[in-house]
Amino acid sequence: MTWQHVIDAALEQRRAADALRRRCTVEQGTGRWLTMDGRRFLNFSSNDYLGLSQHPAVIRAWQQGAERFGVGSGGSGHVIGHTAAHQALESELADWLGYDRALLFISGFSANQAVISALTGKDDRIVADKLSHASLLEAASLSPAQLRRFAHNDVGQLATLLGKPIGGQQLVVTEGVFSMDGDSAPLRAIADATHQTQAWLMVDDAHGIGVMGEQGRGSCHLHSIKPEILIVTFGKGFGVSGAAVLCSETVADYLLQFARHLIYSTSMPPAQAVALSAALQVIQRADGEGRRQKLAALITRFREGTADLPFKVTDSTSAIQPLIVGDNRRALQLAERLRQQDCLVTAIRPPTVPTGTARLRLTLTAAHEFADIDRLLEVLHAGE
Numbered sequence: 001m002t003w004q005h006v007i008d009a010a011l012e013q014r015r016a017a018d019a020l021r022r023r024c025t026v027e028q029g030t031g032r033w034l035t036m037d038g039r040r041f042l043n044f045s046s047n048d049y050l051g052l053s054q055h056p057a058v059i060r061a062w063q064q065g066a067e068r069f070g071v072g073s074g075g076s077g078h079v080i081g082h083t084a085a086h087q088a089l090e091s092e093l094a095d096w097l098g099y100d101r102a103l104l105f106i107s108g109f110s111a112n113q114a115v116i117s118a119l120t121g122k123d124d125r126i127v128a129d130k131l132s133h134a135s136l137l138e139a140a141s142l143s144p145a146q147l148r149r150f151a152h153n154d155v156g157q158l159a160t161l162l163g164k165p166i167g168g169q170q171l172v173v174t175e176g177v178f179s180m181d182g183d184s185a186p187l188r189a190i191a192d193a194t195h196q197t198q199a200w201l202m203v204d205d206a207h208g209i210g211v212m213g214e215q216g217r218g219s220c221h222l223h224s225i226k227p228e229i230l231i232v233t234f235g236k237g238f239g240v241s242g243a244a245v246l247c248s249e250t251v252a253d254y255l256l257q258f259a260r261h262l263i264y265s266t267s268m269p270p271a272q273a274v275a276l277s278a279a280l281q282v283i284q285r286a287d288g289e290g291r292r293q294k295l296a297a298l299i300t301r302f303r304e305g306t307a308d309l310p311f312k313v314t315d316s317t318s319a320i321q322p323l324i325v326g327d328n329r330r331a332l333q334l335a336e337r338l339r340q341q342d343c344l345v346t347a348i349r350p351p352t353v354p355t356g357t358a359r360l361r362l363t364l365t366a367a368h369e370f371a372d373i374d375r376l377l378e379v380l381h382a383g384e
């Protein structure tokens, strides 16, 4: 065996299972429309739930930020990369979400890695929902802490695991809205079970922030809980990219000492922080509220229209509306047929989701029109 053999065999295995991943190259658009291979598609694959990636005020803010600060931050936030733009965004986020502090990260993936590796050590235990995002589970399995996973949203099993003796601390990890099923966690019950012990709760609200709750404050606000650690990301509802950790004063100071992804990595461009502040303004105001209402109406329309389709739907009320097809090849064929009818959807296959649950992961955004939803439903029905 050589390295080349190992790589060829791994690729062959993926190919044989119809699970080889490829990327497509988008020529234009991340919102309602998207152009690829010279063709224009209705886009049902974007996480830009409020359509903010195309918002004129956000685009203008990014341009103005670049004129003031240039395009890059010039270093880690620990050296010279923490600018007035970063500082302003951090305090706006902390005020909005009711925390002492917010710390910016370049991505949700790195925020999750940083927090879990900075907090947990070999005497500790991480208790995570089985369907947690790869960035959380990977960080947890890299940590020297014990990792125990509870069945999806099973608060009883969570409580049992938390009750087992442990030398160190326990960290409970879950999400507000789950990325592959689009369903929500029972956050109130999870917080109660967590806080019946000395454990801390970490909630990743990548898909809820901006979209759920009053003023878009997200899943935790909607369920009236305040986890010790809240992760919000900006690549979805905010329409940009990046992430923040919301926490207490002392946890923020601790992360500034021990979160290696912050210390040894270039901070986000200041212009991006300016754009994110503009996106936050939109989210908090009537414009954002209107977008959330429109999205909710589109979701209702879609779910009503799927009632007589032969696919399983999840109990998602979020913008993520999966149609569970089962078989990998069938999911790919269905995605292809939709594509022929100018609707762009993504087939999600194992190992991203459990074997036998290949699905079309449809995402709706406030940038869609009702006619777009009707068009999608028409193509889905025509195929059966």
Ligand SMILES: *Cc1c(COP(=O)(O)O)cnc(C)c1O
Residues within 6 Å of the ligand: 106, 107, 108, 109, 110, 112, 133, 135, 175, 179, 204, 206, 207, 233, 234, 235, 241, 242, 243
């Ligand atoms: C998308 C996502 C992430 C990763 O965030 P990025 O900013 O895209 O790196 C983390 N957690 C969850 C639950 C996500 O859905």
